[in-house]
Amino acid sequence: MARLSDEQRRARRARAKRARRRRRHLAGGALLGVVALIAGLALFASGSDPTGDAVAEAEATVARDAPAADGGRAAGRARERAVPKVAIDAIPPLRAGTAEVVQRGPAAGRKVALTFDDGFCADCVTTLIRQLERTGAHATLFPNGTYGSSWAPHARAIRRLVAAGQVIVGSHTFSHVDSPAVGAAAFGADLDRNERWIQQTFGLTGRPYLRPPYGAYDAGTLAAAGERGYTKVVMWSGTVADSNLRSRAYILNAIEHWARPGAIILLHANYPPTAEALPEIVRILRRKRLRTATLQELIGGSPYRPAG
Incomplete structure (x- = not known):
């Protein structure tokens, strides 16, 4: 057999590489096709929303059966979605109590709570909800009710995510008030206003989780919150400091630094890089053998319980 020249060997290796890449693309396309077929059959049978439970179930089924060559990413997404359904048909009655300040959760279970405040950027809220659905x-x-125009278009999707056990909604006050500065009475009125807005917009209660704006509270704040059923005053153990615009690299470095079992991480729905970085944030957490959790999953307290 004639010896191949260096140029011929390079050309042969390049052709082999292109062939492997085409096979991977074809396998990925086939996988997406199976997802679409299963989702379509489920939708035909149930008549449900195509962005709802049928698609999530189909994606989870295909991800569970996908070959190991995907590096475990599909299986990871399936595990995130494998959550119990939650009964949210009725808004639970107010239960007053003593407000407890919470800065972090238990390390057991290797959970991390990603918490998103505000929402004055409508496009950022849109991206955030889509990224939660995708990942x-x-x-x-x-959310703050004063930014209601950002949140209202996604009320149905948010309610669906809550019902799936993937999201919990808390209160950040209506007007983003500095509670010690305005006093307990004005703070309580603003908290009441945001609770009404949450109920009217999402058909849910924000109780018992309160994130005080600026992390500011005093004895009057805690008393007013507890009287209104906001008994979990949630601070944070780490932050990506994105109340101002930060780069995606800055945000990911902050996640690398703060992500540890039981962490409560403060983020905002105010600037594009935060929501856009969510898939990478999830990958960082998985690499650290951590999993995302709602506050209900991390510290408990929600009146909404798994259905059935």
């Missing part, structure tokens, strides 16, 4: 990441939302 299956669990999170807690702390």
